[in-house]
Amino acid sequence: MEHVRIIGCGKAAGEQKITNNDLENIVETSDEWITTRTGIRSRYISSSRNTSDLAIEAAANAIQSAGINPHDIRLIIVATLTPDCVTPSVACMVQAALGLNEDNIMAFDLNAACSGFLFALQTASSLLQEGYGLVIGAETLSKILNWEDRSTCVLFGDGAGACVIERDEKASMTFYARSSGDTAHALYCGSRSLQKDMHNVKEDKQYLEMNGREVFRFATRAMPDAIHAVMQDDDIDTIDLIIPHQANRRILEYVSKKMKYPMEKMIINLDEFGNTSSASVPIALARAWEEGRIRENMTIVLVGFGAGFTWGACRIETGGKQL
Ligand code: COA
Numbered sequence: 001m002e003h004v005r006i007i008g009c010g011k012a013a014g015e016q017k018i019t020n021n022d023l024e025n026i027v028e029t030s031d032e033w034i035t036t037r038t039g040i041r042s043r044y045i046s047s048s049r050n051t052s053d054l055a056i057e058a059a060a061n062a063i064q065s066a067g068i069n070p071h072d073i074r075l076i077i078v079a080t081l082t083p084d085c086v087t088p089s090v091a092c093m094v095q096a097a098l099g100l101n102e103d104n105i106m107a108f109d110l111n112a113a114c115s116g117f118l119f120a121l122q123t124a125s126s127l128l129q130e131g132y133g134l135v136i137g138a139e140t141l142s143k144i145l146n147w148e149d150r151s152t153c154v155l156f157g158d159g160a161g162a163c164v165i166e167r168d169e170k171a172s173m174t175f176y177a178r179s180s181g182d183t184a185h186a187l188y189c190g191s192r193s194l195q196k197d198m199h200n201v202k203e204d205k206q207y208l209e210m211n212g213r214e215v216f217r218f219a220t221r222a223m224p225d226a227i228h229a230v231m232q233d234d235d236i237d238t239i240d241l242i243i244p245h246q247a248n249r250r251i252l253e254y255v256s257k258k259m260k261y262p263m264e265k266m267i268i269n270l271d272e273f274g275n276t277s278s279a280s281v282p283i284a285l286a287r288a289w290e291e292g293r294i295r296e297n298m299t300i301v302l303v304g305f306g307a308g309f310t311w312g313a314c315r316i317e318t319g320g321k322q323l
Contacts, residue, residue: 056094081139
C-alpha cells in the first residue's frame with residue numbers, strides 16, 4: 001500500500017471524431033455490428049498530432065486541475081505502446097514542453113500495453129518521495145492499425161489521460177499487477193526484425209493483430225481476478241466506483257454480472273472514445289473527476305488488462321479530502 005493521492009486529472013483526444021457510419025466507407029462493416037458487439041459508437045483519430053502532443057495537452061490540463069506549480073514535479077512517467085519515436089521518450093518530450101528541463105526530475109516511458117497506466121501509477125507511487133508525480137497514458141493507436149482489417153480498426157482510438165499525484169498519509173492506493181508472458185499473438189504488433197536492413201531486405205509495415213475471442217476470454221477472467229485481489233477480504237459492494245479499461249461494453253457487462261456489481265457504478269466512455277489502450281483508464285478517470293464523481297471517503301477501483309498478457313488494479317481510498 002502506498003500513501004499517495006491524486007490531486008488533478010486531465011485528458012486529450014485525437015482531433016477527428018470518426019463514427020461507425022464513417023467506418024462503413026473504409027471497411028466492410030456496419031454501425032449495427034460494431035455497436036452490438038462492442039458498444040463503441042465513435043472514436044477520435046489524430047492525423048496531425050503525435051502521442052507526445054496528446055500527452056502534453058492532457059498533462060497541462062491535469063496540472064491546471066491540480067493547481068500546482070509544474071516546477072515542483074519530480075517524476076514523469078508516460079505509459080504508451082505508440083511513442084513518437086524509439087528515443088527520446090515521450091516523457092522527456094512532455095518534460096521539455098512544460099519547460100522543466102532544468103528541474104530535478106526523472107522522466108521515462110513504460111509499456112505494459114493497455115494495463116500501462118496502472119503499471120505507471122504503481123511505479124510512480126513507489127518512486128515518489130517529494131513534490132509531485134505526473135502519470136500519463138497516451139496513445140496514437142491509429143498509426144499501428146491496419147485500416148483494411150475490420151476486426152481491429154473499428155475498436156481503437158487516439159487519446160491521452162493524465163493525473164498528478166502527491167504523497168499523503170491520509171489517502172492510500174493498493175496495487176495488484178500481473179503479467180502472464182503469454183505472447184502467443186492473441187494481441188500482437190511486430191516491429192522491424194533483426195538484420196533486415198543490413199541484408200537489404202525490405203519489410204512490410206507491421207500492424208496490430210488480434211484474436212478477439214481469446215482476448216475476450218482472458219479479459220473476463222483477468223478483471224474479476226484483479227478486483228478481488230485489491231479488495232482482499234472486503235466486500236465488492238463497498239466499491240463506490242469502478243473505472244475499468246474501456247475495451248468493450250460486453251466485457252464489462254460480463255464482469256458486472258459475474259461479480260454482481262452494478263454497471264451504473266462503472267465509468268464507461270468507450271461508446272465515445274473506443275479503446276485508447278493505456279490512455280483509456282486515465283481518460284475515464286479524468287471524466288469522472290470533471291463530473292465531480294470522485295469525492296472524499298470513497299473506495300474507487302481502477303482495473304485493466306492488455307497484451308502480454310498484462311492485467312492489474314488499483315484500489316484508491318480517497319480519505320478525508322477529494323482523492
Ligand atoms: N464488421 C462486421 N463484421 C465483422 C467485423 C466488423 N468490424 N469484424 C469481424 N467481423 C466478422 C468476422 O469476420 C466474423 O465473420 P464470419 O463469421 O463470417 O467469419 C463475424 O464478424 C464474427 O466474428 P467473431 O470474432 O465471432 O465476433 P465476436 O462476437 O467474437 O466479436 C470482438 C468480436 C472483437 C468484438 C470480440 O471478440 C471482442 O471484443 N474481443 C475482445 C477484444 C478486445 O478487447 N481487444 C482489446 C484488448 S486490450
